[in-house]
Amino acid sequence: MRTTLLAAGLSVIAIPALAETPVLTVLTYDSFTSEWGPGPAIETAFEATCACDLRFVPAGDGAALLARIQLEGAASEADVVLGLDSNLTADAAATGLFAPHGQTVANTLPVDFADPLFLPFDWGWFAFVHDRSKLPQAPTSFDALAASDLKIVIQDPRSSTPGLGLLMWVKAAHGDRAAEVWAALADNIVTVTPGWSEAYGLFLEGEADMVLSYTTSPAYHLIAESDDTKAAALFDEGHYLQIEVAGKLAASDQPELADQFLAFMQTDAFQSVIPQTNWMYPAVTPTAGLPEGFDTFRPAKSLLLSPLDAQAARDPALAEWQAALAR
C-alpha cells in the first residue's frame, strides 16, 4: 500500500519530465507484443537503460509488417521494424525505407548470416511435428514422408510465413526436383490452412499425423505443459531456417535510440527472454544457456536461401506448388 502511494507520488512528480522522454516506436507482429510474448519483459529491460519510452505497435504477422511499412512509407511513426524473416528481407530492402544498422554482427546462428540492413534476433528450424505415442517412427525425409500414408497439415504460402518457408525448404533441399516432391506429397496433405495456429490446432485435434511447425514446438509442450509426447521429425536433407530480423527505418526521428535498441537486441537481457516467450532460438545464445529440452531436436544440416534467391524462387515455387496440389 505504502509503495503504491509512493509510486503514485513519484509519477505525479515525473509528469513534467515525461513530456521530454523520447519515444522509440517498434513495429512488430501481434504475438511479440502480447503479455505472454517477449514484449513486456523487453520493454522493461530496455527502458531501464535508455531513459526513453519504448512502444511496441502490433501489426498482424511478418508479412503484414512489410505491407504495413509499405502502406505507411516514409511517413511511418515507427523507428524500428522487428519480425520480418529472411524470405521477406529482399522485398523490404527494395522499398528503400531501411537504413544500415551499423552493428557488429555477433550471432550464434547455424549458418553465416550478415545483412547490412537487417539484424537477426531469433531463428528456428522448420520441421514436421508429430506425437511420439501415436507415431513412434517418423519419416526421415520428404521422399519417405511422401511414400508413407501419413497425413500432414501445412500452411498456405500465400497467407502465412511458415507456408512460404516450406516452399523454400523443398526448393533448397531438392531444387529442380521440387515439383516432383510436391506431386508425391499431394496425397499426404489433409488440408492447407491460412495460418500457423489453424494448422497446429488441427494437429492437436488429431486431424493429422504431422504438422509443419518448428523443431522447438515440442519444447513448448515439454516446458510449459510437462508433456513429452511431441517430437520433431529430423530429415536427412536438412532443415530450412526461419531467421527473424529487425531493421531501422531511414525516416526514423530517433535514429540514436533505434541504434541503441538494435545493439540492446544482441545482449543477454533481450536474448534470454526469447526462448520461453517466442519459442524460437535466440540469435545469440545467452550466457545461462538454453532452457532444458530446448535443444532435443537439433538437425545436423541447415538450409537457407539467400534473401535474393528466396525472392527469385518465390513465384516459380508458388506456381509449382499450386499446380501439384490443385489437381
Add this chain to the structure above:
Amino acid sequence: MTRAVPSIIALCLLALVIAPLVAVALRGAGVSLGPADWAAVRFTVTQAVLSALISTVLAIPVARALARRRFFGRGALVTLMGAPFLLPAVVAVLGLLAVFGRSGLLNSGLAALGLPPVSIFGLQGVLLAHVFLNLPLAVRMILQGWLAIPAERFRLAQSLGFGPAQMLRHLEAPMLREVVPGVALVILVICLTSFAVVLTLGGGPAATTIELAIYQAVRFDFDLARAAGLAGVQVVICALAALAAWVLMRPAGFGAGLDRQAQIPAPGGWRSMADGATLAAATLFLILPLLAVALRGVPGLADLPPSVLPAALRSVLVALASATLTSAAALALALAVARKPSVLAGAAATLPLATSGLVLGTGLFLIVQPFTPPMTVALPVTILVNMALTLPYLYRILLPQARALRSDYGRLADSLGLQGWSRLRWLILPRLARPLGFGAGIAAALSMGDLGAIALFAGERQATLPLVVQQLTGAYRLEAASAASLVLVTLSFALFWACDAGGRRAAA
C-alpha cells in the same frame, strides 16, 4: 428536408465503400488477372451458389415447422438459431471437427458400425461449414416472413376450408417468393467473401477464393492494383447477384391485419411427425458443434489472462456503437426504398457486402494516414467499417416489412398527418420492433467477432477480444485461446439475445 436524409446516408455509405477502393487502386497502376485468379473466381462462385441454395432450401421446412408448432423450448430454439452465425469462423471450424472430423463423433460412430470414415475436407467440408453457419440465419429471416403474414389470412383460409397444399399456394408461396431471394442473396455474398473456412476445410489450393487472392495481393505481394482489381471483380459478382434477387423479389401483398397473436394452423398426422423430425435434425446439427466449442473452452477459463477483460469491454462498446449506427441507417434506407424505389439506396445497402474488410481497411488506412497516425483512430474506424459491413443484413431484414408497413398503413398515416418523429414513435418503431431487434442483434454480434479492420489499425492498447484470441493462439496457448473464444461467443450471443428479445418484447 427529412426526405433528403436517406439520400445523404446512401451517399455517405457509397463513399465509405468506394473511396477506399479508389485509394487502393490509385496506389497501383494497371490490373491483370491471371488464370489462377479466374480459377479462384470460378471456385468462389460455385461454392457460394451451392452454399446459398442448400442453406436456403433446408431453412424453409425448419422455419415452417417453427412457425406453426408450439412446444416446450421453442423460444430457446429460436434464440439458439442466432448462435452459429455469430461464431468466429475458426471457432466454428473446430466445433465442426469435433463432430465430423477424423476422430469426431460421426466417424467414431461409423467405425463402431464397421463403416469407412468420411472426410470433412474438400468441397463437402466447405458446404457443411457454410450450411452450419448460415442455415440458422436463413431460418430466422424466413421465420420473420412467416410471422409477418397476418393471422387473419390464415383464419380466412381455414374458414374457406383450405388444405395444406392450398395454404402453401395462396399464403406461404407468395411470402417465400418475397423473402427467399433476399435471404439467398445475403448468404451468397457471405460465402463469396469467406476465406478462412474455405481454405481450412477446402483441402488446398483448389479451394481458393477471391478473398484469399486479395489477402495475398495486399499482405505478401503488396500489389494494391491487383487487390483493387480483384475487389472490383467481387463487387461485380455481388452486384449481379443483387440484381437477380431484385428481379425475383416480388411484394406479397397480404394487406394489413390486426396483429392478433394467433396460432398459425398446424396440420396433424404425418405432417406433425415430419415437422418434429425436421426440428430434431436441425437442432442436433446446430447444437453438437456448439456444445463442442463450449466444452473445449471451459477448462481454460481459470487461467485467462487479465487483458481479456479490457479487450472484451472494448469489443462490447464497439459492437454497441456500430449496431446503433447500423440500425438507424438501415431503417432510414429501408423506409425510403419502401416509399419510393431508389437505385441509389439499394446500391448503398448492397455494395458493402461485396467489398472485403481487408480492402476497406487498407483503403481507409491510406486515406487516414497522411493526416493522423492510424492508431489514434483505430476504434472509430473499426466502428465505421463494421457499420458498413453489417448494414446490408439489417436492410434485407427490414425491407420486406417496411414495404408491408408502407402498403398497409402508409395512406392512413398520411391522411392522419402522422409524420416525422411521431410517425416513427407511434407507427414505425412498434411495428418494426421485431426485425429491428433481430437485425441490431446480428449487427452487434458480427461487430464483436470482426478482425478485419482492427488488425490493420490497432495500437498497443486497443486490442479487441478477437485480436486477443489470435495472440493467444500465436503463443501456443490454445487452451486459453479456446476459453477466450468461449467468452467472445458468449458475449456476442448475449448481445444478440438482448437486442432480439428486446425487439420481440417491444413487438408483443
